[in-house]
Amino acid sequence: MSHTVEWKVRLRLFEDDEGATKAHVVLDTGTTELTGHGTAHRHPADTNVPEIGDELAAGRAMRELAQQLLDIAERDIEGVGASRPSTRPSVAWRL
Numbered sequence: 001m002s003h004t005v006e007w008k009v010r011l012r013l014f015e016d017d018e019g020a021t022k023a024h025v026v027l028d029t030g031t032t033e034l035t036g037h038g039t040a041h042r043h044p045a046d047t048n049v050p051e052i053g054d055e056l057a058a059g060r061a062m063r064e065l066a067q068q069l070l071d072i073a074e075r076d077i078e079g080v081g082a083s084r085p086s087t088r089p090s091v092a093w094r095l
Contacts, residue, residue, distance in 0.1 A: 005030070011061070013054050021053030023061035027069075036065030 008028045015021055023038040038060025040053040 011058055013057060015050075015053075021050070021057040023054075023057035025058070025061040025065050027065055034065055034068050036061040036063070036068065038062070038064065 007030070010026045010028075012024045013021065019042065021040040021042075023036075025036045025038075027034045027036075038057040040056035040060070042048060042053060
C-alpha cells in the first residue's frame with residue numbers, strides 16, 4: 001500500500017532594525033507544526049548583497065528545522081522498539 005502526504009512549508013525573510021537578515025520557516029504536516037529560525041549578519045566591510053543574507057538566513061532556518069525532524073524521527077524509531085542509528089553523517093564544512 002502506498003503512502004502519500006503533502007506537507008506545507010512557509011518561509012518568511014525580513015531584515016531587523018540592526019540590519020540582520022532573519023528567516024522564519026514553518027513546516028505544517030497537518031497534525032504538527034514545527035518552526036525554524038535563522039539569522040545572517042553582513043560584515044560592515046562586505047558588499048551589500050541582500051540575496052546572500054537571504055540564502056544564509058533561510059539555509060540556517062531550514063537546517064534547524066531539519067535537525068528537529070531528525071530528532072523526532074530518532075525518538076519515533078526508539079518508540080517502536082528499534083535502536084537509535086549509531087552514527088550521523090559528518091559534515092566537512094561549517095558555515
